Each structure stands twice: as structure tokens, then as C-alpha cells.
Amino acid sequence: MRLATIRHQGTTRAARLDGETYVLLPHADLGALLASGEDWAARAAAEDGERVAAAEADHATLVPHPNKIICLGLNYASHIREMGRDLPAYPTLFAKYDGALIGAGDPVTLPVVSDRVDWEAELGFVVGRTARHVPREKALDHVAGYTVINDVTVRDYQRRTREFLSGKTFEATTPVGPVLVTPDELGPGEPDLEIRCEVDGTVMQRARTSDLLFGVAEILSYVSEIITLLPGDLIATGTPGGVGDGRDPKVFLRPGQVLRTSIEGIGELRNTCVPEAVPPAA
Numbered sequence: 001m002r003l004a005t006i007r008h009q010g011t012t013r014a015a016r017l018d019g020e021t022y023v024l025l026p027h028a029d030l031g032a033l034l035a036s037g038e039d040w041a042a043r044a045a046a047e048d049g050e051r052v053a054a055a056e057a058d059h060a061t062l063v064p065h066p067n068k069i070i071c072l073g074l075n076y077a078s079h080i081r082e083m084g085r086d087l088p089a090y091p092t093l094f095a096k097y098d099g100a101l102i103g104a105g106d107p108v109t110l111p112v113v114s115d116r117v118d119w120e121a122e123l124g125f126v127v128g129r130t131a132r133h134v135p136r137e138k139a140l141d142h143v144a145g146y147t148v149i150n151d152v153t154v155r156d157y158q159r160r161t162r163e164f165l166s167g168k169t170f171e172a173t174t175p176v177g178p179v180l181v182t183p184d185e186l187g188p189g190e191p192d193l194e195i196r197c198e199v200d201g202t203v204m205q206r207a208r209t210s211d212l213l214f215g216v217a218e219i220l221s222y223v224s225e226i227i228t229l230l231p232g233d234l235i236a237t238g239t240p241g242g243v244g245d246g247r248d249p250k251v252f253l254r255p256g257q258v259l260r261t262s263i264e265g266i267g268e269l270r271n272t273c274v275p276e277a278v279p280p281a282a
Contacts, residue, residue, distance in 0.1 A: 001045055002179040003145070005029040007058040007103075016044050017179060021051040030180060031063040031232035034128055034144055040231075041128075041144075041182065059178045061101040062147050063126060068233040069096040070223055071122075071151060073164060075213050075238025082246030091214045091222050094164040096174060104177035104267070107274040108152055108259060111170050116155040117253045117273075120239035121197035121261045123209045124149035125216055126180055131229040139217035142229070145180040146191060148269050149236045150261040155245045155252070171276075175261070175269040176234065186265055190216050193264040195240065200257050207240030209263070214238075 002017040008024065014033040015022035025047050027033040033040050073092040074080050080087060102108070110117050128144025152174055158167025186193070192210035196203065214222070219237060223229060244251040253259065255275045262268040 001041065001182045001185065003030055003033070003044060003182075004057070004177065004179045005060045005062055005064060006052065007060050008052060012060045012064065014044075015052065015057070016047065017054060018051075020054050022054055022057050023048060024050045024052065029060070029064050030126075031066060034126065034231035038129060059104040061103050061175070062177045062180055063232045063234055064101065065098050066232050066234045067230045068227070069098065069101070069236075070233070071096060071168065071236040072214065072219060072238040076207060076211055076240040077213065078207065078211070078241030079239055079243065079246070082241045082243070087213070091219055093223070094168060096169040099171050100169045100174040102172050102175050102271070104175055104269045106172070106175060106271060108175065108253070108271045109170070109172040109276050110253060110255060110273050111154060112276045112278050114154045114156050115252060116245070118153045118155050118244045119197050119199065119204060119253065119259055119261075120151040120153055120243055121195050121205050122149040122151050122236045122239050123191070123193070123195060123263060124176060124234060124236050127220070127229045127233040127235070128231055130231065131220060131224040134221050134224045136217045136221040139220040139224075140183065140190070142220060143183055143216060144231070145182040146186065146266055147176060147180050148178070148261055148263045148266055149174065149176050150197065150259060150269055150271070151236055151239060152253075175271050177269065178267045181266050191265070193266065195263050196261070197242065198260040199253070204244070205240050205242035209237070211240065212237055
């Protein structure tokens with residue numbers, strides 16, 4: 001099953017992809033669907049009603065207001081090497097706020113305060129069941145599905161302190177979507193999919209999600225030791241090598257460039273970079 005949050009008649013609705021159309025579900029967004037009870041998948045699959053042509057759908061960010069957005073840094077060996085870091089013994093966690101999230105086709109805002117904005121293609125997953133102290137062997141049972149994320153990063157702000165947050169949660173910089181693909185569509189176990197990022201048609205990143213140092217089950221289990229994960233929580237698993245900051249010379253995003261992020265079997269984000277519009281001083 002493929003689920004989305006789409007904009008419709010001035011609001012948003014959760015939706016299920018059915019062939020060439022989206023079936024609108026009786027929930028304001030995917031987060032509301034996931035929070036509606038553990039039988040959410042059966043109800044979403046059975047629902048029928050108003051439809052919207054998939055080709056005309058305007059995708060909002062997948063879960064507009066997750067209780068938690070948890071991200072991993074340094075989770076592919078190729079990225080760790082290019083950033084000059086040692087292999088971590090434990091997952092490197094940081095967070096975002098929901099103001100950073102945008103839809104699959106929305107513009108990425110390049111902040112006026114920096115010219116060092118970088119791309120980071122990532123496999124994302126969404127929690128489907130409450131999880132606390134979940135053993136690794138049962139962790140995948142708590143995954144609602146998988147999606148595509150680009151953890152667009154403002155590198156100079158990221159490095160102002162030892163903490164990542166300030167470079168990771170700039171307004172309207174993180175596309176998520178276009179759909180949530182439930183695990184049954186991707187086969188048993190953790191997905192082994194090609195992940196790819198292009199800037200203006202040039203491939204910058206290409207890897208496989210099976211190359212993660214800490215896999216999905218290990219991540220969910222580890223985080224659940226720290227805090228209770230709730231339905232709709234969004235987790236970004238980290239990026240492979242090929243970021244602009246790891247190149248010589250370094251390369252960063254510029255206004256007008258098109259950032260394309262895709263994961264085999266899930267879908268594609270396509271976002272044009274636009275300069276931040278700063279209101280005049282009062």
C-alpha cells in the first residue's frame with residue numbers, strides 16, 4: 001500500500017494510491033491516520049470514496065506534524081570517510097522541528113544567512129505502533145513504512161557548535177515523500193534499495209540502503225530505549241557519500257537548481273532551490 005498526504009480544496013487529506021488515482025481518506029493527514037488505532041492499515045486499504053488523479057496530486061509533506069523527527073548522522077561508511085570521522089560505536093542522533101518539512105515537489109528555501117547549503121539523500125521510515133524498549137528482532141513490526149527524505153543541511157551553521165541542530169532545521173528545507181510505502185511492498189526484512197541524489201541532472205550520490213551501518217531495526221530499537229516512539233514519528237536514517245561539503249572543491253546549492261532525490265521502489269522528490277524571501281524591516 002502507498003499512502004500520502006495531499007493538498008485538497010484548501011486543506012490536506014490522507015490518501016491511498018489506487019492505480020492512477022488517490023482515494024481520499026477520512027483523516028487530515030497521514031499522521032492522523034497512523035494515530036487513529038492499530039488497525040489503521042486495514043481501514044486505509046478498505047476505504048473508498050472521493051478520488052484525485054495521481055498526476056494532478058499536490059503532495060504535502062508526508063507527516064506534517066510528527067511528535068518527533070529523529071535523524072542519524074554518520075551512518076554510511078562512505079559519508080564518514082568523506083567527512084573525516086571515525087566509525088561510531090552508537091547511532092549519532094539529532095532532531096529537527098516540523099517547520100523544516102516540505103512536500104515532494106515544494107521549493108527548498110536557501111536561507112539568506114548562508115551560501116553553504118548541501119544535499120543529503122536519505123531513506124526515511126515512519127513509526128506505525130507505539131514503541132518503548134523494543135528488542136531489535138521485533139522492531140520492524142513497529143515500522144508503518146518507508147519514504148524518501150533529503151536532509152538539506154546548512155553546513156556553516158551545523159559547524160558553529162558541536163551540536164548539529166542549528167544546521168539541520170532551517171525553515172522549509174527538508175522534503176519528505178511523496179508516499180509512504182508499507183513494508184509488505186518491499187519484501188521481507190529491511191529494504192535493499194538504490195538511493196540517489198541529482199543536482200541539475202548530475203548524479204551526486206548513489207548507494208544502497210543495505211549499506212547503512214545501523215539498520216532500521218537497530219535504529220528503532222535504540223531510540224526506543226531513550227524515549228517512547230509514537231505513531232507518525234519520522235526517522236531519517238543518514239546519508240551516503242557524495243555530499244557537496246565532502247568534495248574538493250566544495251559544491252553547494254544555488255538558486256534555480258533542481259534537487260532530485262529518489263529511492264528505488266518508493267519514489268522521487270523533485271525540488272527547485274529558491275532564495276529566502278526576507279520581509280522588509282519594520
